[in-house]
Amino acid sequence: MEHQLPPLNALRAFEAAARHLSVKNAADELCVTPGAVSQLVKTLELHLGVELFRRVNRGIFLTDAGQAYLPPVRNAFRQISDATQKVAVPADTGLLTVSATPFFAAAWLVPHLKSFQKAHPGIDLQVRASNTLADFSRDGIDVAIRHGMGRYPGLASQRVLTVEMVAVAAPALVAEHGKPKKPVDLLQWPRVNDAERKGWHTWFEAQGVADTGPARGPSFDDAGLLVGAVQAGQGVGLLPAALVANDVAEGRLVRLFRAAWLEDFAYYLVYPQASHDRPKVAAFRAWIGEAMRRGQTAARKSPASPPSHFQSAKTPTRLQLVQRQPR
Numbered sequence: 001m002e003h004q005l006p007p008l009n010a011l012r013a014f015e016a017a018a019r020h021l022s023v024k025n026a027a028d029e030l031c032v033t034p035g036a037v038s039q040l041v042k043t044l045e046l047h048l049g050v051e052l053f054r055r056v057n058r059g060i061f062l063t064d065a066g067q068a069y070l071p072p073v074r075n076a077f078r079q080i081s082d083a084t085q086k087v088a089v090p091a092d093t094g095l096l097t098v099s100a101t102p103f104f105a106a107a108w109l110v111p112h113l114k115s116f117q118k119a120h121p122g123i124d125l126q127v128r129a130s131n132t133l134a135d136f137s138r139d140g141i142d143v144a145i146r147h148g149m150g151r152y153p154g155l156a157s158q159r160v161l162t163v164e165m166v167a168v169a170a171p172a173l174v175a176e177h178g179k180p181k182k183p184v185d186l187l188q189w190p191r192v193n194d195a196e197r198k199g200w201h202t203w204f205e206a207q208g209v210a211d212t213g214p215a216r217g218p219s220f221d222d223a224g225l226l227v228g229a230v231q232a233g234q235g236v237g238l239l240p241a242a243l244v245a246n247d248v249a250e251g252r253l254v255r256l257f258r259a260a261w262l263e264d265f266a267y268y269l270v271y272p273q274a275s276h277d278r279p280k281v282a283a284f285r286a287w288i289g290e291a292m293r294r295g296q297t298a299a300r301k302s303p304a305s306p307p308s309h310f311q312s313a314k315t316p317t318r319l320q321l322v323q324r325q326p327r
Helices: 008-020 023-030 034-048 064-087 102-119 171-177 183-188 199-206 223-231 245-249 279-300
Strands: 053-056 059-062 094-100 123-129 143-148 155-169 237-240 261-272
Touching: 008 023, 008 034, 008 064, 023 034, 059 064, 094 102, 094 279, 102 123, 102 143, 102 223, 102 279, 123 279, 143 279, 155 171, 155 279, 183 199, 199 237, 223 237, 261 279
Parallel strands: 094 123, 094 143
Antiparallel strands: 053 059, 143 261, 155 237, 155 261
């Protein structure tokens, strides 16, 4: 005889509490009171005949039974979500939720939203900015844009932007130091660094320039803050050409050379494989791919005055930069 299934709400409360290891945070997510979460978990424990959590002071921890029970419960919710997407009547209208890093959302996605809305007036975009990788089934995310190597197990991914890093500076800093004629000139400039403080050393090495001194200038673990520091004139920075193209076009930044250097990481559009043929996802996928191609072509034509021996941006050098924070 089959066992009666536990109440669905009790399973949801257990999964949320186990993920957060906090009754309060689970309650906030589920829009109920902490007491309701505790009662639902207690109902599930009585149904199973085992304790799923240990209560220590004000914290909770999974018991061995809870640790064993959590993965299949989580997988079951994911399978329900995937199956729902497969059988639900697809629509090319409504809400499309996009997850992106704060820097990408501010630097590229928001300035281009009008283009998407004009092409697809029936689709409303909801943008969620976060450096945390999206859990599609739990967070209600349709597509995500992530900076990485394109390896996302169980998900479909499409490269939408090859990252071409360029040297940029604030106009005031260029006026103070004079426009550099060759890479070695930048040794005398103040620099803004990524968190690892190795990007510039690697860049100079690729140009045949000895940069033997310690990394100088402020460093940032967030690309948006790094851009702000460069705009404020705190130093020259290495930044993705396509994502600072608007700043260059509007005069907030000056691109010092037309040359570009390829980063190993790229930007990928990521989504559940079951969503590949959904009209809204397909529309966004086609739009962002084409918009990125146009933007990258325009960024390569961004004005700068490289010396005659300097490498053309049309054939950028591949350079593995050490900045690995999400962008």
